Each structure stands twice: as structure tokens, then as C-alpha cells.
Amino acid sequence: MPTITLQEPFRGVFYAPFYAALARGDYAAEGVEVVLRSGTIPANAKDAVLAGVADLAWGGPMRILLAHEADPGSPLRNFGAVVMRDPFCLLGRTPRPDFRLSELARLTLGSVSEVPTPWWTLQEDIRQAGLDPTTVRRVTDQGMAANLDALVEGRLEVAQLFEPFITLAEDRGCHVWYAAASRGVTGYTTFTTTTDMLQSRHAEFKAMIRGLAKTLAWVAANPPEALAESIAAYFPDLPQPLLARCLARYKTLGIWTQDPFYPEEAFARLEHAMSTAGAITRKPGFARTADNRIVAEALG
Numbered sequence: 001m002p003t004i005t006l007q008e009p010f011r012g013v014f015y016a017p018f019y020a021a022l023a024r025g026d027y028a029a030e031g032v033e034v035v036l037r038s039g040t041i042p043a044n045a046k047d048a049v050l051a052g053v054a055d056l057a058w059g060g061p062m063r064i065l066l067a068h069e070a071d072p073g074s075p076l077r078n079f080g081a082v083v084m085r086d087p088f089c090l091l092g093r094t095p096r097p098d099f100r101l102s103e104l105a106r107l108t109l110g111s112v113s114e115v116p117t118p119w120w121t122l123q124e125d126i127r128q129a130g131l132d133p134t135t136v137r138r139v140t141d142q143g144m145a146a147n148l149d150a151l152v153e154g155r156l157e158v159a160q161l162f163e164p165f166i167t168l169a170e171d172r173g174c175h176v177w178y179a180a181a182s183r184g185v186t187g188y189t190t191f192t193t194t195t196d197m198l199q200s201r202h203a204e205f206k207a208m209i210r211g212l213a214k215t216l217a218w219v220a221a222n223p224p225e226a227l228a229e230s231i232a233a234y235f236p237d238l239p240q241p242l243l244a245r246c247l248a249r250y251k252t253l254g255i256w257t258q259d260p261f262y263p264e265e266a267f268a269r270l271e272h273a274m275s276t277a278g279a280i281t282r283k284p285g286f287a288r289t290a291d292n293r294i295v296a297e298a299l300g
Helices: 013-023 044-051 062-070 101-106 117-128 144-152 165-171 195-200 202-221 224-234 240-253 264-276 293-299
Strands: 003-007 033-037 056-059 076-083 089-092 108-110 137-139 158-161 175-179 189-194
Touching (some): 076 195, 076 202, 089 165, 117 264, 144 158, 144 165, 165 240, 195 202, 202 293
Parallel strands (some): 003 056
Antiparallel strands (some): 076 189, 089 158
């Protein structure tokens, strides 16, 4: 059985289907052994592929857009899709079912510092709400764990968090004000590899796509408790009932696709947000950065 080395960017609850595919043996059932290379620094995942220590990685398509910004001839490409809605939420200390993003003009926001995409995409949401995002008062030098504590203790008025911090915040009396998934499909997580690897490991990658399709169908058809049980070993510090609650939220928000096709609309929304945020000065476009042909071949 051929072997593929798959680079993880960091351990994240919203990556649940990637772990489920490994735990359930869905890749192996399609004839390819996938070895997970653990990661802790998101930006390093694509570098592992470029250095040849991994055949492919998963992570944010924004890394490929940044790579093409730096080098229009970059060999990096995206294919496959798993997380296609934004997994972050804004939370406050009191219920605000009628919250509007324009109200951030009067509040102090603890924005995510660990990775840039959540703020880039939220900026465009804020702009669409009629507020200049550059006028929002932000705390930018704290991680999500620190922002959660600051929110609970009244040192922050609103915090941008992902799971498990969202559920942990609710357990400490906070409330979700805005789910970024509500903006619609946004390119958040795909496979990443190079054009050379797409050719040399074509058969193995197609097998992985077929396995991933089975995983995504299973995730869609089963309760979050089953998903939590499947991936619990990847999250030994999270009690399984807590993990299940986190996964239930993400399933309700629809952040995972039901098949591995990468929607061009999701790419376009990400590319536009990065452009308006000033993260990129050129728009390379879907055809130059993504490859849905291999997905069509695998599943057709």
C-alpha cells in the first residue's frame, strides 16, 4: 500500500473531519496509508510540503494566496475542501440576540492573534455593515485563552473565539453575539500541495479524496457524539461531552462541506477579504491557485 505523509498545521477542533478520516480508516480503505505529521505552527505546514518532508498538508487557502502574492510562479495549489464556513464567533457577557456588527464602533474587541484570516474576513463583514474596520478598538496582542479570561473578567467587551473557547466561554456565562459562518461559504481549509506532487502522487491523492468524501458523508449523517467518539484520542485534554458540544455547534453552523469540491464562491470571498484588508495586492484567481479537476476525477 503506498504511503502519503500529511502535514497538520495545528491541532484544532474545527479540523474534526481530517482526524475522523484517519481514525475511521477511510483513506486506508481506498488503498493509501496516510501518516500524520503533527504540527503546531500553521504557517509551517506549506513549508513542510515545499521542503519535501510532507506530500501534502491541510490548512488555509490564504497561505497559498500569500505565496502567490510573494511569487506569482509559486507551485503551491489547493484541492479538496473540508472547512468552507468561518468557525469563529464574537462573544460578549450579556445576551445580545439583536447585535449588529456596526455596534463594534462603541466596543473594545479582542481579535484573534494566533492566525490572521479571522480578522481579515471579519473586517470585510464590518465594512459591509457600514463601519470602517480600522476604527474598531482592538486588543491584538493576546491569544484566545487570555481574551476569554479578559472577557469573563470584564476587561474586554467582545472577544473573537473558536471552539473549544466558544463553549468554554458560554460555560462561564458569556453569550454568542455573531457567528461568522453566517456570512456564507468562505475558503477556510483545503489540502495543499505542489504542482509536481499533484502529478507524481496523482493516484494516491485521488484515493484520499475518495476517502475524505466518505468521511464527510459520514459526518453529515451522524450525530456529533459519534464524531466526538471517533476523534477523542486527538483531543485528550478535552472531555468527550465538551468536545461533542463543540462539534454540535459547528455542525449546526454548517462549517463542513458534504463533499470535497472546493467552491469557487468560497475562494472568491476569501480572496476579496484579503484584498480589502490589504493582505494581498493582486488577485491570482481560482484557476491559478486551486485544482478541482483531481476531485472530479476521483469522484466522477
